Amino acid sequence: MSDARVDDIERRLIVATQRGLPLVPRPYHAIADELGISAEEVMRRLGDMLARGVIRRIGAVPNHYAIGYTANGMSVWDIADESIHAVGERIGALPAVTHCYQRPRALPDWPYNLFAMVHGHSRDEVLREVEALAALIEREFPGACRGHEVLFSSRILKKTGLRIAA
Amino acid sequence: MSVAHAPAPLDDTDRAIINALQGEFPLCENPYAVAAEALGLSEAELLARLQRMLADKVLTRFGPMFQIERMGGAFCLAALAAPEQRYDEVVEQVNAFDAVAHNYRREHALNMWFVLATEQPEGIAAAADAIEAATGLTVRRFPKQREYFVEMRLKA
Structure with a gap:
């Protein structure tokens, strides 16, 4: 499992995105500016965390109730x-x-x-x-x-x- | 306290967005523009609809879903039997813990079921013990022993 652990930059990426991605045309650039790293690194690291399963998926998390699954x-x-x-x-x-x-x-x-x-x-x-x-x-x-x-x-x-x- | 909503009036475009964007959001410079094009929308319309669905709590979030176990952390399902006369008080006591990621009232003698999520595996026992101390109630722990594969998408 040790290769699946997160390093410091990934941890900061998680903190910056756990409430959601910025709703702006270039969200990864906005995160990059916040963290002081390049947008390319943000995208590469998110892709790497997806490949390792640290991120299950990126997208919409619906409220079950609101979409009718009451x-x-x-x-x-x-x-x-x-x-x-x-x-x-x-x-x-x-x-x-x-x-x-x-x-x-x-x-x-x-x-x-x-x-x-x-x-x-x-x-x-x-x-x-x-x-x-x-x-x-x-x-x-x-x-x-x-x-x-x-x-x-x-x-x-x-x-x-x-x-x-x- | 309750965040359960009556079904919001979603139109076909909202439903198409929810169904299409439960994963595989692109990692590129203008991901909303790319996702919007696949849906036949403009980038501005997709952003506006996501904003509205988040504000209306149709979406609880838009972004990465993390698996804490893959980061060295842990999840644990837990339950307690809260006396009805102090149920709301126990809700506040339990929800005050950051380790409590989700909490549901369920119809059973064990009437409160919550998920503990901590960065360190040993944090689970500490959080459960702290909840017992705060509430005076026994916290039953149901750690997962195995997860069976499921398709985690719901059609809107």
Whole structure:
């Protein structure tokens, strides 16, 4: 991982862009002026961070609610350990699922080890998607799923994304 | 406190911009002009629409999305059960921490779910402990053990 760490200039680039790119015709030049480096270096380093995965992508981050995805269900699944990766890969690949993670159980009251976020235009749509996931898991991995729940989000309390200190 | 919005009236051009620009924004001298041309817009119109959608919170941000783990940092999903009578107070206490990147109310006994993001992996435990001290509530920690590939785009 050491090659993926960021150096001082990259760190300053992150601080300068984490709230967003300047909305001016030459945004990379504006950042360059702020940091006292060349625009070519800004672009080269952003491209390099993209290639290394430090930057996932550059572009618009929509507010799910505002573009009509008013229902957001965190589906959680108790999947037999021996099947977890196969099930995770399978349901993560479905278009309805926007995040999919294996996480530790917290027994006795939290038996779930697979988390799959499902966004939809209504709760009914999310519930239908989740039931389709349950049916698919039961069909392709019989007996692997011992239970599931959906936790609907009723309010966004904070959404700032990553913030590192300057 | 709430930033949940009713769907904003977006026109077809707004939707085209959102759908086209969820990644691959160009790294060149005039990237907005390049992106605008591909959408059949002028640079000035694209900039004006992005400005408006950011102001209206249709877009939460326009720029790079960072993966903190690739920078040596860490993310951790966490949850707590906040008593309903002091829910808003706990929201303020939790949100006051810079390490809290996202926070959602969810309908469950564990009714507050948030993402901790810290530059150092050991910062996660410190932040969770500090939130426990501030709220007097147990912070359940759900670090990711594995991430399964997903297509992270939503169609507007």
